[in-house]
Amino acid sequence: MMEDLLYCKDLFDPIDVDKTKKDDMPTKPEKMTDKEWEKLKRKTLGTIRQWIDISIFNHVSQETEPLELWRKLEGLYERKTAHNKASLIKRLVSLKLKPGKSVSEHLSDFQDIINKLTVMKIVFDDELQALFLLSSLPDSWETLVVSISNSAPDGVLSLDVIKESMFNEELRRKEMGVDISQALVVENRGISKSRGPKGRGKSKGWAVVHLRTEQKKNIRIERGKVLVQNLQTSRTNSIIAGDPAVGLS
Template sequence: MEDPKAGEILEQSTEPQTSASTSSTPASTSSSWQRNSLSNAKFDIEKFDGTNNFGMWQCEVLDLLFREGSDIALSSKPKDISDEDWNYVNRQACGTIRLCLAKDQKYFVMKETMASSLWKKLEDKYMTKSIENRLYLKKKLFRFQYKKGISMIEHLDNYNKILADLQNLDVEISDEDKALLLLNSLPDTYEHLTTTLLYGKDEVKFIDVSNALVNNEYRKKDQLDHRDSALEALTVARGRTNNRRSEVPNERGKSRSKSRGASRSKPKGESSFRRPAKDECAYCH
């Protein structure tokens, strides 16, 4: 039998992300819990520090435990697993879970050797299913509004986080209510799109509304990029035309300047008619 400590993963406290690699199971072949694990697979999971989304963190850690074959430690002990194997898989699961916690969150579970007990303590602390929490999250959902300046994808991410938190509290929102509440969160500029999505329909799906909002934003962005490109091309064309005009001689301007110069060569008021002298005949001269 391998040393039970050999499968534990060393913590790298200086890294903001937890890079965990799955380890092999003990040498015993009689236990039904053993699965083929990915010994070289690595997964980056954001450490839970008490402020990030606990439900999402929990989902990622469960996936990691499943990949390394130690998720069974979160349930009761099967009859066909020896005590030695059961202790090993629990130590392995506890080590993996703690590696995905920030240092401040490890203190109250640092002595736990049973994964189910450690997991329950985390849920009791960070996922309290109280009526106050349900009320808070429902208010947050019903009052959810689009924030000016963010992308539609960011808006949908924020909305889905609220839905995930409610689901963690065993609060189920129907698919149609998800779609209608999402449409209700949009500003007045989306009124035409909302009418288009609902017109002539008896029901609406959340996935259809989400896709329509994202596609609408992409279309607007493409139109804006096309307009900017057209304006830029027009500006360049006008600049070239102005440059050509400045290089062509202005004949009209030159003729005008010549005529002005000729008129200026004569003294002001001088006429081509010469008055005859007193002793001269006006008809002869």
């Protein structure tokens, strides 16, 4: 933040006033000459100007006193704060892990929004952040979402646990050689009763999936397992076990 920068550079004195007093003015240190004081104010003014957004610079370009510049900037940013808060909340709610985007990039986007809201004094606790992050996962990650939700102690989600699970899931998918988030379901069959005179009992729901990649593979969920079939070799591997007919439907 700008205040921190000015403190670190010993440039805060020219704007150091009691904010509860509207007309309060900064006090020149006793050991400093008038010339040194003017030089310090000029340094403070120049440093603040370097960090002013170009979109509002014209509104404050005529200010020659650091304190007046500072107060004007506070007024301008306070008016923008309400709109910025609404925009950031909208971004947070609509954030989704997109196909082809890494978990690391997605978490970086998520944390960027959280950090900006924190600066605006909107602070979410760990569980609420965890819920927002979990809701940002696409439908193709539903199995992971259900697993994390069901295993949460006393129903309380942990942000660190979700992050770790997301990285593990990404690694598992890379090892499979398949990005399931890019899958397109082209056929779906639900639970059905016995068929024909011989009867085959109840069959679990399953879905056949074609990938939006050049990999010639199908994915199928059958009897609680996710199966990946290589169409070139007709070899089928069982990847994970889970609830019947969960996910790609």
